[in-house]
Structures are given as C-alpha cells and as structure tokens.
Amino acid sequence: MDSGLYAAYTGLLARTQALDTAANNLANAGTSGFRAQRDYFSGVLAGGIDQDPETASQVGQSVNGFGVLGGNRLDLGQGELKATGNPLDLALEGQGFFAIQTSNGIRYTRDGAFSRSPKGVLQTSQGEPVLDANLKPITIPTGNIYVSPDGSISVSTADGSVIVGKVGAFDFSDKSDLSAEGSNRFSANGAKPIAANVSIEQGSVEGANEDAVHGTMQLVLVQRQAEMMQKALSVFNNDFDKTASEDLPRV
Numbered sequence: 001m002d003s004g005l006y007a008a009y010t011g012l013l014a015r016t017q018a019l020d021t022a023a024n025n026l027a028n029a030g031t032s033g034f035r036a037q038r039d040y041f042s043g044v045l046a047g048g049i050d051q052d053p054e055t056a057s058q059v060g061q062s063v064n065g066f067g068v069l070g071g072n073r074l075d076l077g078q079g080e081l082k083a084t085g086n087p088l089d090l091a092l093e094g095q096g097f098f099a100i101q102t103s104n105g106i107r108y109t110r111d112g113a114f115s116r117s118p119k120g121v122l123q124t125s126q127g128e129p130v131l132d133a134n135l136k137p138i139t140i141p142t143g144n145i146y147v148s149p150d151g152s153i154s155v156s157t158a159d160g161s162v163i164v165g166k167v168g169a170f171d172f173s174d175k176s177d178l179s180a181e182g183s184n185r186f187s188a189n190g191a192k193p194i195a196a197n198v199s200i201e202q203g204s205v206e207g208a209n210e211d212a213v214h215g216t217m218q219l220v221l222v223q224r225q226a227e228m229m230q231k232a233l234s235v236f237n238n239d240f241d242k243t244a245s246e247d248l249p250r251v
Helices: 003-027 060-063 213-244
Strands: 037-042 067-074 079-085 091-095 098-102 107-110 142-147 152-157 160-165 179-181 185-187 201-203 203-204
Touching: 003 037, 003 213, 079 091, 142 201
Parallel strands: 091 203
Antiparallel strands: 037 067, 079 203, 091 201, 098 107, 107 185, 142 152, 152 160, 179 185
16 A cells, blocks of 8 residues: 555644644633643654564554654743732742642642632632642731742731741642643642742733744644645545556456
8 A cells, every 4th residue: 555645644643633732722822821732743653663673563664654643742831921910910930830729639830810818818710729838828918918039928017017928839850740631720640849940920920821823823734734634635545446446347
C-alpha cells in the first residue's frame, strides 16, 4: 500500500485532534490565569524504529516515521498582568501558583481575583479559601490592606499596622505532574509542592497566556491543514477505486 496514504491519514488524525486544543485555547483567551495547551507529536507505533530489526514489526518500520498527536502539554509561560485597583487582586510574576482549598481537595491556580468573605477569609471568586505557606486559610481583619511582593499581608487599623498572614506561592520540580482541571485550576496528582521564587503584585490579575489574535490564527491554520489532509485522502480513495474497477477484474 502506498506510504502516502499513511502520511495523509496520520496527518488528518493529528490535525483533527489539534483542532480541539486550538478551539479550547481560543475560547479561554479571556480567562484569568488560563494556561494554554500545546500539542506534541510521537510515532505511530512506539518503538517501531528502535526495536531489533529482526523482531520489529515491518508495518511499524514502514509507518512509524509519520507523526501523530502524542498529547498536550501545559504552556506555563507568563500571561499579561492587568491592573484592577482591587487591593485583594494578586498576580504572580514568575513560575508558581496560588493554592486554594476546593471541594475536591487542594488545587493550584494563577487566577488571583480574590476577595474577603463575610467571615474575613481570603477567597477566590467561587468562595474557596486561599491558602498560606502552611496550606491554611488566611483571615484578614477590616482595614487598609497591603500585600508585599513576598506575599505578606499587613492591615492598617486604628490600633496600628499588623501582619495577618502570608499568601502561599508554590511550584513543582516536575511540571509534568500538573494536570488541568477546568479553565484555570490544576491538580498536582499527589506531587509535593515547593516554595516558588515569584513576586506578587497587588492590585493586578494575570490574564491568559494565549491572546485572541494568535489563537484565531492557530485555529484557522489547523483547519486548513485538516482540509488539505482530507483532500489528499480523497485522491488516494479515487486511485483505489480506479484500481478496483479496472485492474482487479483482469486478475
């Protein structure tokens, strides 16, 4: 069978799967703290080239040179910081995450759009407690709030200024341990966090690290590539039909 068919088929498969990734990235271009997914590729049959030539699959050796989508990896690049003026909005500069307590356990996020609950607990927009360096909730009394670059929270009251807590910032030695949950939450899958080397900017939130212009261009590009692979497969199908109708009756 013509190896071009394998190339067209694997190309169409990869581009079809990549369409989902590109569409999700574009849909979340306006989501605070969103980390885009990037595609990576692998061989059709793992190990087909590296195996002993005497025992390796001949089919694997024939088609393993064509790449298929191996999966997605998180792009942990910095997003744009946007000033909000809200003293409880926090943004991270550098590699790291805030820790939050959710109904499913501790999760990590770059979305720093925080507020103070009626009980004084620092929380996310969904009412989940933001955790300190010891993975404990942070209670903030009323008063003028100042958050230093290292995450220390001080509140000015009638009795003076007092440090009431420190926002935790965490990182992971192996970023592959992280998996996305929703648009801007991440699970560590049991991996232990370490202290992050970041700077916290008060009064700002971090946007997605995927902009709408780049996301739109990527989506259009992937769509066109998928259409090209579809046309290539149509050509091969027509050739097979011709062979079946003209050559096989002669056998």
